[in-house]
Amino acid sequence: MTEFPTLTTPSGAVADGAPGWNRQRHSAMPSYRYRDVHQRVNVPVGHRDWPNARMTAAPLWVPVDLRDGNQALAEPMDPARKRRFFELLIAMGYKEIEVGYPSASQTDFDFVRLLAATAIAPPDVTVVVFTPARRDLIERTVESVRGITNEVVIHLYTATAPVWREIVLGKDRAQLRELIVAGARDVLELAGDLPHVRFQFSPEVFNLTEPDFALEICDAVTELWQASAQRPVTLNLPATVEVATPNVYADQLEYMHRNLARRDGVILSVHPHNDRGTGIACAELAVLAGAQRVEGCVFGNGERTGNVDIATLALNLHAQGVDPMIDFSDIDEIRRTVEHCTRLPVHDRHPYVGDLVHTAFSGTHQDAIGKGMAEHHERAAAQGIAERASQWRVPYLPIDPADLGRSYDAVIRVNSQSGKGGIAYLLRTEYGLDLPRRLQIDLAKRVQQHTDDTGAEITAEELFTLFEQSYTVPDQRITLVRWQIAGGATEIVLDAHGGRRHSVHREVGPVEAVTAALAEAGQPIEILGLTQHSVDQGAGSTAVSYIEYRAAERTGWAFGRDTSVVAASLAAVMNAANAPK
Structure with a gap:
């Protein structure tokens, strides 16, 4: 029989049978099968600067909807949808866009070639293409970008975490280092002389990679590519599978930020996923820790629980008085386009964009x-x-x-x-x-x-x-046929109980005159309160009146509307007189 670990309180006491909040029982879930991330990744960050940092400017946002987001769709985007999505990203103001994985499909390759053949990418927009560290795939990727006059970033990636090394790649640290350096060398050989081309490297599953190994690999790549302020290299550090609280990711980023060689020639980037539901927090803390660039999807689409959500990140900044540098001023049109292109609905409670996020029922x-x-x-x-x-x-x-x-x-x-x-x-x-x-x-x-x-x-x-x-009472037993003010007196004509009743009331206003006439007709009404106001401005405006009344030992409310305040008040009185008992 399996033994579960003993559950303890914060003070270390055994929880079972204890009083108060800590009277708990073990769940039936085998949590003992998993290891705390701190046992797998020990970040030697020491003193932390990120807890005291503040976000005062937006990072560079890089949408990956056309590549990473597209890979996560049950039905990947066809060329028309992909182009429409790209044009949306341009209209929103993104200046760097990952456009595809040209070695993975003909559709992606053809879309990148479209950028070379047409002017749909404005000159100030950087185009990013994605490739694994395999020479034949790198060749295909480089071929796709030939002729593009925009700045191009060739994005090389390889998984580096122990589980991926051992199970997927079957390599130790030294062998994986050589594979990555060989891929980086191929990129340099095949694309190093192309104008307007820069390079990017992602140690996939960075957040589960030993910090010293991640640093060693990144420094080897930036040295080979001769990263400089004039031709910077993007180092993208993904939380490919989110496994820890956001502060751990921030520690990992601060460690890299402090210790990277050629730091002035590096654009430090992050690519958080949302497996724990804290991708937003990971991205924000990573920026506090030194990240300058954030990859994500417009509304967080991506594998499993998604990539980080750029709309939420950007509008979080907006809510703090910081210009997000991306235009969400017509968010419903953005949502409609994204839903059309991805065939995925945006949840009603999605931050900022959901149909109900600005709605209060309570x-x-x-x-x-x-x-x-x-x-x-x-x-x-x-x-x-x-x-x-x-x-x-x-x-x-x-x-x-x-x-x-x-x-x-x-x-x-x-x-x-x-x-x-x-x-x-x-x-x-x-x-x-x-x-x-x-x-x-x-x-x-x-x-x-x-x-x-x-x-x-x-x-x-x-x-x-x-x-x-x-x-109000549409079918009235007693009706006000006519009222008229003349010579200091108010004339009232009622149709009550099958006959006309005429009365004249002196030195009182029209409301008092009508209530007096009603009393004479056997329908007494006591006005407890009267409120009047105009609904519109200017000539021809509508007036409304609300009265609280007592009739036959009961109280109630009545409403009247007319072209004048007096007429509206009299209509309210008559609605009160005709209200069901």
Whole structure:
């Protein structure tokens, strides 16, 4: 019978049978089969600078959707989709793009040749092509880039971690070093004299490679390629399979950053994957540790759980006041294009781009957002500046959805989890109705009953319909036929109980006159509160009124709308008089 390791508390005490938080039982999962990454990779970093560093500028973003992302698709992109994706990346402002693996497929080879034959790549964009350290594949790769007038980077890679060396390649450290140097020598021989060509090397699975061996290999390659500030070499250090907490990756990057030879001639790059769900954190900490360049996919597509997500990384910087240097101002169009090209949907809760990421259903969130939006509007008006120019300070919304080309229509949506704040926000923004707080509370109860019964979200249109059904009466038993103010008196004509009732009321306003006439007709109404406002500006604007009333020992709310404030108020009174008992 298998023995599981003993589970202990932070103090070292055995957890089984202990009181409080640490009363746990062993799971049935065989965690003992795996080794802590610290036992496999010991990073001799010593003092760390990265914890105190800050990101004050964007790194060079390099999308690999056309190569790494494409390899991860069940249906790789056809030439038309690949071109459309490339044109999207250009439009977004990327200045270095990995365009393919030309030795792996004819489609990739032909796409690289397209860049040589046409001007679809602007002159300031660097083109990256990918190749293993095998001479015949390097030859094919070099052939694909001949004639391209843009700067070209030939990206050479070989796996270097112990498991890959022993199981996949069957080589020890010395033999693998010679294989890599031979590949680098082939690249130099075949492409060293091509104009505008630079080189890149990736020790694949860098994050599981012994730090001293990774350093030895990288230094050997940069020495052979004579890395210099005039012709820099990109050293790309991938977390090919994410196996550790992000701080370990940061330590590995800082070790390389400090100890690399020819550091001034090296562009230090990272390529995190997302196996542990912390690829974003790995990339950010790696930049703090010295990385200057980040490879990833626009929305994180890639093998297994994906490559690092450039959109999230870039917009994280934007949210901290740092220019991300990539244009996401029409993020929905970007999403549509990526979904078309990859045939993969973007999740509704994907950071920044998902359909629901700027949407609040929770009542407390809605209340805070509504107040924040109102304060933002008022502050901008007081400063005499446009709202888009005013500092963004809205609870629960780290960035202004308008920065991404989105409207505020879907910021607050209502379901059974929502409260009065969200309901009031929708009616205000969609229909111009500024409900009194007590009416908000009353309506929220009705909406809650509706959404509990249906189990579904309620749209703004459905919400307005429910509001009208609750506070207006279309088929009225008592109607206001005419009202007129003349000579200090208000004349009221009601149609009540099958007959016309005429009355004149002096020294009172129209609302008081109508309530008096209703009392005379046997339908007394006590007005407890009256709120009025205009919905639109200028001539022909619509006015609305909300009244809280008491009738026959019950209280309620009624609503009226008309072209004048007085007429709207009288309509509300008549809706109250006709409300079901």
